[in-house]
Amino acid sequence: MTSATGLRPRTDANLPQRLAVSAAHTAQGAGMPTADFRTWLGQRRRAHHFRINRIPFAALHGWRFEGDTGNLVHHSGRFFSVEGLRVHTDEGPTHHWQQPIINQPEVGILGILAKEFDGVLHFLMQAKMEPGNPNVLQLSPTVQATRSNYTKVHQGTSVKYLDYFTPPGRGTVLADVLQSEHGSWFYRKTNRNMVVEALGEVPTDPEFCWLTLGQIGELLRQDFVVNMDARTVLACLPAHRDESQALHPDVDLLSWFTQERARHDVSVERIPLGTVESWTRGESSIERADGRYFKVVAVEVEADNREVTGWTQPLFEPTGIGVAAFVTRHIAGVPHILVHGRVEGGFLGTVELGPTVQTTPSNWDNQPEEQRPLFLDMVLEAEPDRVRYESLHSEEGGRFLNAVSRYLVIEDEDGHVPLDPPQGYLWATPVQLTSLTRHGHYVNVQARSLLAALNSGGLDL
Numbered sequence: 001m002t003s004a005t006g007l008r009p010r011t012d013a014n015l016p017q018r019l020a021v022s023a024a025h026t027a028q029g030a031g032m033p034t035a036d037f038r039t040w041l042g043q044r045r046r047a048h049h050f051r052i053n054r055i056p057f058a059a060l061h062g063w064r065f066e067g068d069t070g071n072l073v074h075h076s077g078r079f080f081s082v083e084g085l086r087v088h089t090d091e092g093p094t095h096h097w098q099q100p101i102i103n104q105p106e107v108g109i110l111g112i113l114a115k116e117f118d119g120v121l122h123f124l125m126q127a128k129m130e131p132g133n134p135n136v137l138q139l140s141p142t143v144q145a146t147r148s149n150y151t152k153v154h155q156g157t158s159v160k161y162l163d164y165f166t167p168p169g170r171g172t173v174l175a176d177v178l179q180s181e182h183g184s185w186f187y188r189k190t191n192r193n194m195v196v197e198a199l200g201e202v203p204t205d206p207e208f209c210w211l212t213l214g215q216i217g218e219l220l221r222q223d224f225v226v227n228m229d230a231r232t233v234l235a236c237l238p239a240h241r242d243e244s245q246a247l248h249p250d251v252d253l254l255s256w257f258t259q260e261r262a263r264h265d266v267s268v269e270r271i272p273l274g275t276v277e278s279w280t281r282g283e284s285s286i287e288r289a290d291g292r293y294f295k296v297v298a299v300e301v302e303a304d305n306r307e308v309t310g311w312t313q314p315l316f317e318p319t320g321i322g323v324a325a326f327v328t329r330h331i332a333g334v335p336h337i338l339v340h341g342r343v344e345g346g347f348l349g350t351v352e353l354g355p356t357v358q359t360t361p362s363n364w365d366n367q368p369e370e371q372r373p374l375f376l377d378m379v380l381e382a383e384p385d386r387v388r389y390e391s392l393h394s395e396e397g398g399r400f401l402n403a404v405s406r407y408l409v410i411e412d413e414d415g416h417v418p419l420d421p422p423q424g425y426l427w428a429t430p431v432q433l434t435s436l437t438r439h440g441h442y443v444n445v446q447a448r449s450l451l452a453a454l455n456s457g458g459l460d461l
Contacts, residue, residue: 015174019213020240022121023457026214030117031204034215041225044127044207045137051302052131056284060298060312070274070281072296072314079146080104080399082286082296082314084276085187087345088267091424093371098276100286100296101346102316102399103187106147107178110229111165111194113142114174115202115210122210123195124161124202125230130397131301132315134404138227138397139219142208157307160205164196171196175236178440179448180352181396183344185294185316187270190348190440193233207305213237217456223392228449231393234456235448239434241455246429247331247419256426257442260341261351268345285317292363294318297401315401320362321392322405324446325379327356328388328461329412329427331419335461336427338375338417342444352444353433356410356425374422379410386411389459393449407450409459430454430461 012018027034057065062075072082085101113124128140145159164170175195182189204210211219216234219225248256274281278288286296295317302310327338342354357379364372388409395403419427434451436442443451453459 012174016238016240018116018121019237021119022213023217023240023455024214025120025212026218026457029210029212029215030120030122031210034218037209037211037215037219040209041127041137041139048129048305049302050129050136050304052136053300054284055298055300055312057281057298057314058283059300060314063298063312063314065274065281069272071272078106079313082273083187084271084273085345086269086271089343090265091343093367098271098278099293099345100273100276100279100316101187101270102185102189103270104146104189104399108146108191109143109162109165109194110141110191110233111143111161111196112230112233113161113164113171113202114195114197116197117210120212121197122212123216124204124208125211125216126208128207128227129303129306130227131299131303131313132399132401132403133224133227133394133397134402135224138394139216139225139230140227141230141233144229159307160208164198165194169196170200171198173197175233175238175438177236177438179232179236179437179445180347180441181445182400183342183346183352183444185346185400187346188348189346191229191232193236195233195237214457217453217459220453220456221389221391221459224394226452227394228396228445231449231452232445234452235434235443236437237455238438239431239455241431243429243431244334245332246334246432247336247427250432250435253426253428253432257341257351257353260424261349264343264350266343266345266350291319293360299401316399316403317401318360318403320360322360322395322403323357323376323379323408324355324405324450325357325408325410326447326450327375327379327410327412327417329415329417330461331427334429336429337433338412338421338425339428339433339447341424341426344444347441347444349441353428353436353442354444354447355450358444358446374425375417378412378416379408382408382410386413388461389450389453391453405446407453409450409454409461
């Protein structure tokens with residue numbers, strides 16, 4: 001039966017096994033050997049002209065600071081705006097603050113197309129240029145588009161393969177869920193994360209390639225290859241590993257999470273950008289005098305393979321390299337992850353489950369020891385034999401400039417973290433956490449990036 005959206009949800013008891021088979025194919029897919037991927041990506045980079053220059057705010061085309069609010073807005077009223085946010089919370093080293101925030105109320109589509117070749121599930125990935133990427137070109141979903149993009153507010157070309165993800169659709173749905181983005185930099189931003197299995201033949205554009213889940217897992221072990229949007233979509237696929245018993249049953253995990261949301265007293269209010277305290281607007285940036293957290297900057301972009309070949313826009317630029325780490329241990333023989341119920345000002349539901357550690361260490365330089373995030377020093381000082389996964393990944397390259405995080409999985413087999421951890425933390429299994437990604441606003445984007453590495457064959461706990 002066709003759904004109201006025109007896309008047919010798939011009820012497939014064999015999907016976890018199909019994903020496991022795809023994850024096991026790490027070296028060779030139907031399109032290319034994994035060892036040849038870097039050559040292919042380099043060819044795609046050389047085939048096009050890309051240029052990103054920093055510019056003063058006065059050189060932005062189609063953007064302006066509103067006279068009454070100081071908000072940075074687009075003349076169309078679409079895309080996004082940079083506004084101010086005032087936050088009050090009852091927990092953490094800082095209980096109240098103000099900051100710039102990106103307000104992008106429209107829901108975009110992040111969609112990956114899937115298809116079987118020789119009995120193995122493959123995923124159609126795109127070599128996509130984004131102005132904020134440190135290396136410009138990375139592997140992205142088949143479709144990565146805001147509503148303004150795919151409705152052609154920019155008067156550009158059509159988004160390729162979009163019709164597989166919009167009514168009436170041309171495939172069966174393997175995953176479809178609304179997920180948050182960075183709650184520290186976006187105000188209640190939501191994207192539709194989708195995986196659709198194609199019906200019939202699919203023409204392959206030169207900027208795209210078919211890869212198995214295992215091949216993507218191998219690429220997730222490399223720096224700056226798989227972009228954030230691809231990672232979050234892959235994390236929404238169902239788990240394909242076995243699990244005997246969790247420390248906390250699912251109902252207890254959900255009850256604990258509900259309690260975390262209920263116990264926090266958080267007040268969030270959008271305010272005019274021009275009134276944000278401790279931030280100063282200059283000719284080329286909006287930043288804090290102490291240099292912490294991030295800046296708002298502007299760039300001019302040229303890209304001959306995008307829907308629009310030239311544009312200007314604001315970007316958020318962090319002032320240091322972030323760390324996002326899972327601390328793991330085996331409990332009664334079952335791998336567990338120490339998750340953190342994180343409060344971020346931009347979350348729709350106040351709290352989402354994040355990594356054990358998620359911060360920018362340089363922001364805590366010269367700060368009192370008692371204010372440093374829990375477990376940060378444990379992660380930073382981990383011996384090499386306890387590091388099960390480490391890779392540098394960039395965050396959303398369409399909104400953030402050189403936003404780089406060091407993603408880690410750290411073993412705690414010596415039991416430094418107790419089974420009853422500090423308030424706000426809980427041991428959960430990878431399967432439990434993956435099951436929650438099938439629902440919106442439970443697992444944050446940094447934790448989903450780590451789950452993508454865990455579930456794609458790139459890491460075995």
